[in-house]
Amino acid sequence: MKKRRMEKRCMEKRRITLRARLTLVYGGLFFAAGIVLLGVTYVLFAQQLDRGGDLSVHTDSGGSASSPQNTPSDSLNWVADEQKRLHDAATASLITQGGLALTLVGGVAAGFGWLIAGRVLVPLHRVTDTARRIASAPAADRGLHERIALDGRDDEVKDLADSFDLMVERLDRSFDGQRRFVANASHELRTPLTVGRALVELAMHRKTASPDVKRLGEDFLEINDRHERLISGLLLLAGSENHIPDRQNVDLADVVTHVTAQRAPEAEKTGITVHEDAGPAPTTGDALLLERIVQNLVENGIRHNTDDGGWVQVTSRTLEDGRAETEVSNTGPEVPSYELPTLFEPFRRLDTERLVTAKGAGLGLSIVRSVARAHGGDVTARPRPDGGLTVTVTLPQESRHRPQG
Structure with a gap:
């Protein structure tokens, strides 16, 4: 789950925001229009220079031309060279200075586009922030009092x-x-x-x-x-999916020991042995609801078992990342892998004709999943090769500071 969150954050960092795309569109359109305008100006400027190129050579009274050469042919060549030099200089100046001005003005336009896009998207940010606050609420019905209440023009x-x-x-x-x-x-x-x-x-x-x-x-x-x-x-x-307002630091080892001692008489009546391996597993939450998680899993392991030397193994431990984990394994009928998702749905049970004491209502694992999610945890199940089931509940690590009562 943590890996998925990190990948999602990396994708959000790599993506191009709508504001950036609008800025690129504004800047691209401005540059395209500027280039077209510069090209049209260049064509008109070149035509104007060509029209002014029909120059006549004026000679003085002595018959000498106004150019350094005395012959009309040389004078015309000199005028043509001057005209070409003037044309090239004007064209270079137009392209260079025009392109520089276009770049400068285009950058300013892109900056204004960025600011304008930001102001336009402010209402959308309010919508997004409100939706995120509602979605990140600890329970589905918390945070629904949030409203955007957007003011402004009707658009x-x-x-x-x-x-x-x-x-x-x-x-x-x-x-x-x-x-x-x-x-x-x-x-x-x-x-x-x-x-x-x-x-x-x-x-x-x-x-x-x-x-x-x-x-x-x-x-x-x-x-x-x-x-x-x-x-x-x-x-x-x-x-069970409601918010847990009063969280306390709870060690799942104590919960496992308490529940195992309570359910031992019921297990003995059905000929099932309950094994306990209560390692330290500190977490934060409601002690009664966390006890209900372990209680439902142990009861589920006892009821959905065999009468021929069956057993239930209850374990609690702390993972390397600090999260608390409790695991309940039991012998019993073989559980198909494709049936696992339906076990966490209310009133969904496997064939009870093979079970010794199938007295449940089909809500045990559903309650376990709801309580685990309300505490910010998760629950998984996997079939045992020899029959039975292994259910693992993972809960957040213990808070650094104990809540004040």
Whole structure:
């Protein structure tokens, strides 16, 4: 990623800007017009000299010519030579001095063209700067309050700026509606599930409840629990791309140790061994969301595994460039390479008939990717040759200064 950014910057440095191209166009047109004008002047000047070349030789009363020679032929030759010398001198002076003046005035014109092009492109720079600020916002819905609000004459550039402002305003309203929907869904969806759980538990714990009612209640509670996990995952997925305002320095080694200890009982029940290699991996972000990354990866490794001596390997380390990395590998069914991109999409899972405990909702890796991107990181996955998957999450390095609480 860093290499791509450097290549992009080098390409931006090598490219010719619109201002430079406009200046070249202005200067080129001026020089072309100047050369045409100089050529026309030269032709007219040469014709004028040729018209004045029909000179007569005047002789004095003694019959001698006004030239150094006494014969008419010599006088005519002398006049022709003088005329040619005058023509060559005037032509050389016209071309030399005219070309010098053209170069000087052309340079001044190019300078004025550069200044004029810069003033003309100022509104476009405002459009570009605003678009870059919105695009570089830490989350998709941050920065949409930015507006160009271009003043000035009503022209094509102002139409472009107004259209851009209108587009951003509509996007802002759309994201605002999405935030309100998430907030309302959090309440509207959780409340009936909570009420349903309470009613089922009340019916199960009644003294008159039959074994069939208790067994049916356990099934309902399991379904209810899965729906609660599904709703929690959807809400977290919807809000995980938001900006992380309160970043703290977190060591992924502590997160790996904590999550591994929590998930060890679940792994033992399914006959899966969890191996831990928690090396120092300091980064910056939200501790709970970073814990959710490791938790989802470990749960994914445990659930999508085999019952024949399967294992999950959890590792954290610091890369040479200072970035923090955590990696979770697991045994399991063979994963085709062409299926990897779809694993990070919501509700996309591989064939669950081969899995021992496929109880997930298909949101685990989607949440991992969203949380990683919200922290400025990235996530990749690759299949293991013997079956299973290796998922690697890379996060930015730890900040030099700890944020003030």
